[in-house]
Amino acid sequence: MATERTLSIIKPDATKRNLTGKIVAKFEDAGLRVVASKRIHLTPAQAGAFYAEHKERGFYGELCEFMASEPVVVQVLEGEGAIAKNREVMGATDPAAAAAGTIRKEFALSKGENSVHGSDSEASAAREIAFFFSGLELVG
Ligand code: UDP
Numbered sequence: 001m002a003t004e005r006t007l008s009i010i011k012p013d014a015t016k017r018n019l020t021g022k023i024v025a026k027f028e029d030a031g032l033r034v035v036a037s038k039r040i041h042l043t044p045a046q047a048g049a050f051y052a053e054h055k056e057r058g059f060y061g062e063l064c065e066f067m068a069s070e071p072v073v074v075q076v077l078e079g080e081g082a083i084a085k086n087r088e089v090m091g092a093t094d095p096a097a098a099a100a101g102t103i104r105k106e107f108a109l110s111k112g113e114n115s116v117h118g119s120d121s122e123a124s125a126a127r128e129i130a131f132f133f134s135g136l137e138l139v140g
Contacts, residue, residue, distance in 0.1 A: 004082040005035065005138070007128035009117035012070035013109050015039070020073055023116065026103050027077055030089045035140045036076040036133050044068040050131055059112060066112060074132045078140055083125055086118040 010023050024034065042050070047067035054060050077086055091102025095114060098105035108114035119125035129138075 001081040003078065003080055004122070004125065005076050005078045005129060006083045006086045006119045006125045007117075007132065008075045008077050008086060008119075010073040010075070011113070011115055011117060012066060012068075012072060013113035014107060014115040015073060016070045017107075019107055019115070023103055023107065024075075026089055027075075027086070030079075030085055032077040032079045032082055032085060032089070033140075034075050035078045036138045037073065038075075038132075038137075039071050039073050040132075041071045042068045050128070062112060076129055076133060076138055083119055083122065087120065090116050090118050 008027070010020055014020065014023060027034065044064045044067075047064040048055070048060075051060065051063055051067070054063065079085060089103060091098030091104035091108075093104070093114060094111040095104045095108035096111075098108070103116050104114050108116075119128050
């Protein structure tokens with residue numbers, strides 16, 4: 001399997017509850033390596049641009065507001081099959097449906113406030129990494 005990079009966001013509900021370290025430990029335990037990391041506070045417009053693909057969905061406004069409500073930690077994770085592996089470690093969108101041991105099962109509050117974001121394909125990983133990081137900031 002190829003070495004990949006994927007974009008992760010530790011969302012406001014998790015940074016607010018001081019869970020950043022516990023979540024990063026889950027990534028590292030799964031063999032994912034943090035090759036870029038920064039803590040930022042998004043504006044609603046920046047959150048809206050990031051989630052543009054969801055703009056027709058009913059939860060879009062609420063999602064943008066939530067993502068701008070507190071700081072987030074954006075990271076690039078690297079590893080064998082990193083895109084799928086990260087999705088596995090995250091668990092299902094709705095914590096009620098997430099498998100035991102996943103980040104969302106252990107930490108998410110609801111389907112919206114679900115602690116982490118992870119790219120869902122190679123194309124979105126490339127777009128999402130470029131949204132937050134320049135090449136110089138990726139240190140493998
Ligand atoms: N979301 C929501 N309500 C929903 C579905 C999604 O608030 O009914 C939010 C949630 O924070 C989710 C994000 O929108 O993580 C993006 O949705 P997607 O379906 O892409 O889920 P993900 O890829 O994050 O599991």
